[in-house]
Amino acid sequence: MNDHDLLETYEPVLRFAKSERFFPMAVEHYLERCSILPSGPLGAAGLLFHLNEPLATFIGKLEGGQYFLRFINEPLYDADA
Amino acid sequence: MWLGVSSALAMGAGYYFFGWAGVEIAFALKELIASHTNILVENAFISMRDSMRDEADHDVVSLPMEIASGDGFRIGYQGENFHEPVVKSTSYLKRVMSDRKVTRPSVKEWRRMVLNPEPDWANYKGLWGVKSALSDESGPPGPKWDRPDNLFNVNPCVRREKPLEWLRMLEERQ
Incomplete structure (x- = not known):
């Protein structure tokens, strides 16, 4: 059994509630529309080394985890809630 | 989804072999017995939704309407499901925010992809x-x-x- 056969045999089947607002999608397409933002000082410094680079080309090279991605253009901030 | 598909190799076998699917099926069967649902009718799984409403969170939840055991056996509604009734949240904020413009992926079809070698974003x-x-x-x-x-x-x-x-x-x- 090769990798594709193994994947086909044990592929997860996902079903969602009608109220679900977040669905799986291709990572590359997701990253194309995302902005990356720092959640700490180390993250802010790390992003300075990758200005003007497409997100998909450097996201895996970032040190540490002080980052988060924003997909939607008009996010609901905590203050809105 | 590609992240999810990758998990089929990384985790899927583990879930199925170690009982994740079994737990899920047990939940579903328990619900079927409790609600006296005929699983042969089209809306069998939809009818459970109201009884699983989470008022504290204002979200509507239900068990997966399609259940896969990992060995090719599947039960549940597998056809076009756009005619299922939609239950709106009782929360004004969530109801309004749910109606906002959304961005949809340009590619609708899902395809299997083995993440080997590991792409850059995986790190x-x-x-x-x-x-x-x-x-x-x-x-x-x-x-x-x-x-x-x-x-x-x-x-x-x-x-x-x-x-x-x-x-x-x-x-x-x-």
């Missing part, structure tokens, strides 16, 4: 969604998340991190 260590100061509202950490510090840590969302435990919590409330 990303941050959050895959927005970080929020509210508990349980931050985006999900990725598989390479390694942030033990308290200052920037996030509280895992039970609904997302441990869905079966969340279902148990809902059942206990009822």
